[in-house]
Structure formats: structure tokens, C-alpha cells
Amino acid sequence: MATVNFRIRSKANKPVSIFIYVSLEEGNVISTPSGFTVHPKDWSKTTKRPKQNSEETKKTFSKLNNLQKFIYDEVNTAQANGILIDVNWLREKIDQCFNRVKKTDNSLVTNHTQYIIDNANTRKIKGSNKIGLSERRITGYKSFKKLIEAYEKEIKKKIHFQDINKSFVDRLTNWLMNKKNYSINYSGKILDNLKTVCLDAEKIDIKVNPYAKQIQGFKEQNSDRMIVTLSFEELEQIRKAELETEAQENARNWLLIGCEIGQRASDLLRLTPDDLRYKNNRIYIDIEQQKTGKAVTVGVIAPHVIDIVENNFPYSISPQKLNKHIKDVCKLAEIDEMIEGKKYDKKTKRKKLDYYPKHELVTSHTFRRSFATNYYKKIPTPVLIGITGHSKESMFLEYINRREDKDLNADMFMQFYETIQQNKEPEMKVIKNAANQ
Structure with missing residues (x-):
């Protein structure tokens, strides 16, 4: 049976803290200051x-009695419900017992995550001289905080930075993947975010478990990734398809533009006719990518896309509505090959791997992947990377699920070399006259 009592730890000639201690079982005692003080000479x-020898000590005596009863009852309730009882x-x-207004505990993961969110507009962006987190990143931190709060309810305990050891990370990973059935990529991203928040807290001298530096996120293996793209032939089917509504026409225009300029939906859907720039009778689009902060310039050259942006620029639409309409567009275009992929299951509320008609798997993310896949090996990879915004060729190849082609650079070198030789002016040679010999 648990016991709750008090003690002081000093005999100094001045008021000292009164500690509350809870004995849960033999050898398991937790203790912390109660928030009250007493002079050692007044302690029994x-x-x-x-000792009840003054009005002040009588008040403290009474409050400690109330605290003892409150904590004893709370301990019994916590033990009955399997809640972890520790110093936190x-x-x-103790704060609940006296309705104390508690100063924000910066040792809590959720509190520091909220601190990042609250100061998002003044935070420096890594690798640049800019400040202010993107809306996408802020949303990511909010989602992360919400998930950590859900896990705290699961384990019936607030999560402190000092708690984040290997055992904690293993249990969190198991909860994400086996109980919540989150995808491999999403679960791995949560661990990446956890590490980021831990390292950020450490920068402002919050004590963090040393293991936090060893946290590693993870992704699906390339062989397990399901990438949906639209070929040039399929895009032509979509372009010629008979549609039924204005909304579908609008979605088709976004799809055709997106598959030719290779940008994320978040950047694509922000475009307006004012973003078009003309130079030497050519059309350029200058984009600052929201996710990376990179500035890229895309040339519009496909005749059908030039016609769209100049004469029928699509109106603004939410990503959710766009994803719905483009599925209808692709269905009408008979993009119905059965392919393996993952689709949201309303019953499980998770994505289910199965074979579906291709039009059911097309999303706005298909645009950028189609651009990168369709033009790979037709256009030099560094040029494509300059448009998609990938920082390295290896990331680009992973994005389109391709292995590095080690012959590609050699082939390109030989092609350029042959072109140079063909364009070379013939050399004049002096031929000796036999008669002069």
C-alpha cells in the first residue's frame, strides 16, 4: 500500500523547502518539493x-494535510488505471491540488513544439538567410504535436525530453505502425520530426536525452514504392477526352500544365496569368518553391500548354477538389489500366495495397512525377533537377524510382564529342609536290 508523507532535508538557520514523498513499494520512492517552506526549528x-505554534505554521499544517489526502487518492486511482507514477x-x-498557475514546462516535447509554432515567423530557415517557416512546415509541426498528445493519452503520461531513450523510440514506432497502422513513410517522418524538435530544444539549453541524436527515420524501400505516372500517350488521351463539366475542364488544364512544368501542387495551384514572363517570344514561369524556398524558372514550350496558359488559364481550386476532379477526368479519358497501388480505405481509414483502375490512383502528385519520368534521359538530368528543385541527382532518381544509369554520362559525353567533331572546321594540310622532291 502506498504512503504519502513529508520531510525537510536541511537544518539551516533559515526557511527550507518541505518535500513530499510517496512510497509506492519497497525501494520505489519519489519525492519533490511541495511548494511550502518552514524554518527547521518549527518542524516536528x-x-x-x-509545529502549530503560529498562524503561518497552522495554515501550512492544514494545507499539507489536504495535499496528503489528495495525493493518496490520486495514487490509488492511477495505480488502478495502470498510469505511470513518477516525479513529473x-x-x-501538486499543482492540480492547489490550482497553481504553472509556468510553461519547457522540458515537455509538446510545449517546445508549440514554442516552435508560436515563433515560426521569426525562425531562421536552415541553409538560407531567410526567416519564417512555411505554412506547410507549420502545419507539419501542428500535426506532430497533435500526434504526440495522442500518444501521451495512450501511455497516460506527459513526454519529457529526458524520456526519449531507445526504449521510448521503439515503443513509439511500434504504436505508430502496429496500433495506428500508419504507413512506413509517415511513421518514419514522425521520428524525423521528433529528432528535429529534440535538437532544437537542446540549442536553447533544454536537457535532452543523449539518445535523441541517434534517432533515425525511415522510408519504404524503392521496390515497395508505388509510383503513378501518366505517359505522353496517356496525356494525349486526356487532352482529347470529351468531358462533362466546367470543373473537369478546369482540372484537366491544371493536370496538363502540371505534367509539363514539374512543380508540386502547392506551387502549381498558386500560379496566375501574372506569373507568366515573356522573353524573345518565349514563355517563362518564375516560381519560389514553398517547401524548399528555391527559386526555379520553367520554360513553357508544349503547344497545348501554351494555348492553355495564354487563352484559358485555369481558375483557383483546392488540392482536395482537384484530386477528385482529375480522377473523373482520367476515367472519362479511359485511363483504366489495372495497376498495383495504394488507395484510401474508408473502413480502416488507411491506404490499402491492391490492384485498381489507374484513374482511381491519379493525384496531383502524379503531375510532377510524370514530368520527371517522361523527360528522364530525354533531357539532361541536371536540367530536370533545376526545374523540379531536387538538390541532388540521387534524390531525383529516388523520386522517380530509378537506379543510377552509370552509362548515361559516358553516352552523353560521346554524343557531345561526336557533335563537336562534326562541327569542327576541316584542317588544311600541305601536300608535297612530288616534282619538287
Whole structure:
């Protein structure tokens, strides 16, 4: 049976803290300051309370009695419900007992995540001289905080930075993947975010478990990734398809533009006719990518896309509505090859791997992948990377699920070399006259 009592730890000639200690079982004792003080000369070792020799000590005596009963009841409730009782739990219960306004505990993962969100507009962006997190990144931190709060409810305990050891990370990973059935990529991203928040906290001298530096996220293996793209032939089917509504026409225009300029939906859907720039009778689009902050310039050259952007520029639409309409567009265009992919299952509320008609798997993310896949090996990879915004060729190849072609650079060199030789002016040679010999 648990016991709750008090003690002081000093005999100094000045007021000292009164500690509350809870004995849960033999050898398992937790203790923390109660928030009250007493002069050692006014402390009774017999009652383990202040002596009732003044109005102040009488008040402290009464409050400690109330605290003892409150904590004892809370301990019994927590043990009955399997809640972990530790020093952090005890501190929270003391504050609850007296309705204390508690200063923000910056040792909590959720509190520091909220600190990042609250100061998003003044945070420096890594690798640049800019400040201010993107809306996408802020949304990511909000989602991360919400998930950590859900896990705290699961384990019935607030998560402190000091708690994040290997055992904690293993349990969190198991909960994400086996209980919540989150995807491999999403679960791995949560661990990446956890590490990021830990390292950020450490920068402002918050004590963090040393293991945090070893946290590693993860992704699906390339062989397990399901990438949906639209070939040039399929895009031509879509371009010629008979559609039924204005919304479908608008979605088709976004799809055709997206598959030719290779940008994320978040950047694509922000475009307006004012973003078009003309130079030497050519059309350029200058884009600052929201996710990376990179500035890229895309040339519009496909005749059908030039016609769209000059004469029928699509109107603004949300990504959710676009994803719905483009599925209808692709269905009408008979993009119905059965392919393996993952589709959201309303019953499980997770994506289910199966074979589906291709039009059911097309999303706005298909645009950028189609651009990268269709033009790979037709256009030099560094040029494509300059448009998609990938920082390295290896990332680009992973994005389109291709292995590095080690012959490609050699082939390109030989092609350019042959072109140079063909364009070379013939050399004049002096031929000796035999008669002069």
C-alpha cells in the first residue's frame, strides 16, 4: 500500500523547502518539493508537519494535510488505471491540488513544439538567410504535436525530453505502425520530426536525452514504392477526352500544365496569368518553391500548354477538389489500366495495397512525377533537377524510382564529342609536290 508523507532535508538557520514523498513499494520512492517552506526549528519529526505554534505554521499544517489526502487518492486511482507514477506526475498533481498557475514546462516535447509554432515567423530557415517557416512546415509541426498528445493519452503520461531513450523510440514506432497502422513513410517522418524538435530544444539549453541524436527515420524501400505516372500517350488521351463539366475542364488544364512544368501542387495551384514572363517570344514561369524556398524558372514550350496558359488559364481550386476532379477526368479519358497501388480505405481509414483502375490512383502528385519520368534521359538530368528543385541527382532518381544509369554520362559525353567533331572546321594540310622532291 502506498504512503504519502513529508520531510525537510536541511537544518539551516533559515526557511527550507518541505518535500513530499510517496512510497509506492519497497525501494520505489519519489519525492519533490511541495511548494511550502518552514524554518527547521518549527518542524516536528514526530508528526512530520510544522509545529502549530503560529498562524503561518497552522495554515501550512492544514494545507499539507489536504495535499496528503489528495495525493493518496490520486495514487490509488492511477495505480488502478495502470498510469505511470513518477516525479513529473507528482509535480502535476501538486499543482492540480492547489490550482497553481504553472509556468510553461519547457522540458515537455509538446510545449517546445508549440514554442516552435508560436515563433515560426521569426525562425531562421536552415541553409538560407531567410526567416519564417512555411505554412506547410507549420502545419507539419501542428500535426506532430497533435500526434504526440495522442500518444501521451495512450501511455497516460506527459513526454519529457529526458524520456526519449531507445526504449521510448521503439515503443513509439511500434504504436505508430502496429496500433495506428500508419504507413512506413509517415511513421518514419514522425521520428524525423521528433529528432528535429529534440535538437532544437537542446540549442536553447533544454536537457535532452543523449539518445535523441541517434534517432533515425525511415522510408519504404524503392521496390515497395508505388509510383503513378501518366505517359505522353496517356496525356494525349486526356487532352482529347470529351468531358462533362466546367470543373473537369478546369482540372484537366491544371493536370496538363502540371505534367509539363514539374512543380508540386502547392506551387502549381498558386500560379496566375501574372506569373507568366515573356522573353524573345518565349514563355517563362518564375516560381519560389514553398517547401524548399528555391527559386526555379520553367520554360513553357508544349503547344497545348501554351494555348492553355495564354487563352484559358485555369481558375483557383483546392488540392482536395482537384484530386477528385482529375480522377473523373482520367476515367472519362479511359485511363483504366489495372495497376498495383495504394488507395484510401474508408473502413480502416488507411491506404490499402491492391490492384485498381489507374484513374482511381491519379493525384496531383502524379503531375510532377510524370514530368520527371517522361523527360528522364530525354533531357539532361541536371536540367530536370533545376526545374523540379531536387538538390541532388540521387534524390531525383529516388523520386522517380530509378537506379543510377552509370552509362548515361559516358553516352552523353560521346554524343557531345561526336557533335563537336562534326562541327569542327576541316584542317588544311600541305601536300608535297612530288616534282619538287
